[in-house]
Amino acid sequence: MTPVASRRTAQPGLVTLVRGDVRELDAVEAAALLAGAARAPVMGCVLPVRPGAGLELVRTLSCAHVGQWESWRDVARRAFADVRAMVISGHTWRAAARAVWPALLRCPLYVQRRPPALPRHVLVAVDSARTQAALAERLGPLAGRGLRVTVAYAAVPAWASTLSAAMGYPAFVEGPERLRFPWPLTPEDATGVCLPTTPLWGIRALAADLRPDLVVLGVHRHRVREPSLAHPTAWLLSRELPTDVLLCPVT
Numbered sequence: 001m002t003p004v005a006s007r008r009t010a011q012p013g014l015v016t017l018v019r020g021d022v023r024e025l026d027a028v029e030a031a032a033l034l035a036g037a038a039r040a041p042v043m044g045c046v047l048p049v050r051p052g053a054g055l056e057l058v059r060t061l062s063c064a065h066v067g068q069w070e071s072w073r074d075v076a077r078r079a080f081a082d083v084r085a086m087v088i089s090g091h092t093w094r095a096a097a098r099a100v101w102p103a104l105l106r107c108p109l110y111v112q113r114r115p116p117a118l119p120r121h122v123l124v125a126v127d128s129a130r131t132q133a134a135l136a137e138r139l140g141p142l143a144g145r146g147l148r149v150t151v152a153y154a155a156v157p158a159w160a161s162t163l164s165a166a167m168g169y170p171a172f173v174e175g176p177e178r179l180r181f182p183w184p185l186t187p188e189d190a191t192g193v194c195l196p197t198t199p200l201w202g203i204r205a206l207a208a209d210l211r212p213d214l215v216v217l218g219v220h221r222h223r224v225r226e227p228s229l230a231h232p233t234a235w236l237l238s239r240e241l242p243t244d245v246l247l248c249p250v251t
Contacts (some may be wrong), residue, residue, distance in 0.1 A: 012084040013041035015075065016066065017100065018059075019092055020052025025061055029116040030244075032065035038141040039119060040084050044069040051169045067240065080106035087112060094239055096240035103229045104219050111238055111245040116249060119213035119229040119244065121148045124190075125203045125233075127157075129183040129220045134250045149190040153181060154202035179246060185229055199233045208239055215241055218250040 016031040018024045028044070029163035035042045042064040044059065059069065063232045076150040082102055088100065100109065124141065126132040132151060139149070163217060181192035195202040207215055217237060 003234060005103060006102060006182070007245065011040065012082050013043050014038070015043045015045045015070070015083050015086045016062070017045050017092065017096075018046050018048050018055070018062075018090040019047045019096060020055030020058060021089065022054045022058060022146045023091050026056055026116050027087055027092070028058075028062045030110070030112040031087035033116055033118055034085070034087065034110065034141075037145070038084065041067050043067065043083075044195055045072055045075055045086075047092070047099060048072045049099055051130050059060075060111055062076040073188045075102070083107045085110055089113075090134070097226065097235075097239065102225075105221060105249055108246060108248040111247070113242060113243050114213060117213070118142065118145065120146060121210070121212045122150070122214045123203070123207060123210060123212040124149060124151045124216040125199060126151055126153055126218070127199065131247070131250050132186050135216050135218055137249055138246070138248045140165050143187070149187060150193060150206070150212065151185055151190045152193045152195070152206050154199040155194055156198050157198050203237055203243075207243065208238075212243060214244045214246055219247050220250050 010063065014031050014035045016024075016028045018028070028042075031042050042065050044062060046069070082209045083106070083110040085112045086100070088096075090111055093100070093111045103119065104111070119142065122142075123133070124135050124139070126135065137145070185192045193204070193206060198207075203215065203217075206237075215237065217234045219231055219234050227235045234247055238247055
């Protein structure tokens with residue numbers, strides 16, 4: 001097996017996460033495109049899971065895009081200080097999500113499912129003005145490239161729907177009407193959509209309707225470690241949506 005180098009890059013870069021599936025080559029190419037937009041280097045990192053049979057092939061065919069390879073242990077030991085974002089294929093994300101999830105408290109994760117290309121239409125899911133500002137900042141490197149942004153706010157919090165159902169009341173308010181967006185949009189030319197439903201159902205329905213290239217979701221700190229319990233909306237949507245998903249820590 002080719003040894004994994006352990007040295008730091010001069011500037012924060014994008015890290016493409018692999019385990020040895022040849023389908024990860026699309027994620028490597030997507031990482032190179034995103035890194036070009038952000039003017040950042042690309043590093044490769046082998047995940048701390050059972051490696052696939054194609055690991056050496058993936059590393060060999062990635063040499064045109066990946067400047068260096070790092071071990072997961074070394075990257076984690078530095079608390080992801082030199083990682084601008086991680087990129088992972090949708091297939092690998094489903095297999096290794098629990099191993100990668102703790103790193104989301106440190107840096108964003110881009111889940112690649114589309115053929116490699118920079119996104120042109122982005123759906124951003126928000127729960128507050130603060131979350132909206134934080135996610136808009138993450139999209140900064142893609143701005144100015146004809147990017148179309150739709151910001152979505154689900155007016156019924158998930159906990160309220162659960163409590164309502166437990167008490168025997170309808171889980172959703174009546175009518176498909178769209179409500180007024182509760183705060184100024186960021187960016188200013190974005191389209192705001194406010195729906196009277198929960199985040200999971202609202203973002204799932206909008207993604208199916210609008211078919212964006214990328215769905216952006218925020219991940220807040222939580223004392224519960226199990227991601228499916230602490231972050232059920234981000235956990236489920238990142239694993240089931242057919243498009244690319246960007247998970248971003250929001251402090």
